Amino acid sequence: MVVVKIKNYFIGIKVENGYLIENTIPLPKDSQYLKRFGKIDNKFQNFGMIIYKLYIGEIDNFEALNEINYKLNVTNLTRKILDEILNIKRGDTITYGELGKKVNTSPRVVGFLLNKNPLPLLYPCHRVVGKKDIGGYKFGRNNKLQLLIKEGAL
């Protein structure tokens, strides 16, 4: 449970037995989302660097997943949803409703479960959007918007 500093970004990281089990996206220093990750500690610099490269688009999420030892600590339905998310290509999006149909659940539940995605960016849940607007995001709609613009989805 630490915060890793890369350039001018700060990334919350949780590692268990050498496996990444939770992370945040790169955030500004004072971000509320970093609070529960505690102090800055660079011992997991390697994890942080990969997430940073993923964030700026230097690598894609498949490369990142290959380079990182991670463990997905979620229930069955969440796992199914996250697996589906891996099929969304960079620059592409899917709606909560469409994704819900693929795994036989409701749009509301997709959003509810994605809110708990422990590995954002690695599992690019920002590519799931609402039908009428961009939809919500754990780290704020503006971050989601910036990510989608950066990826060329908008």
Added chain:
DNA sequence: AGATTGAGCGGCA
């Protein structure tokens, strides 16, 4: 075991 809570959606005016 029952109530509440959402990162949504479609229909209707």
Added chain:
DNA sequence: TGCCGCTCAATCT
């Protein structure tokens, strides 16, 4: 546009 009712897994109580 804005409101309403439906949705249903996870997380309380």
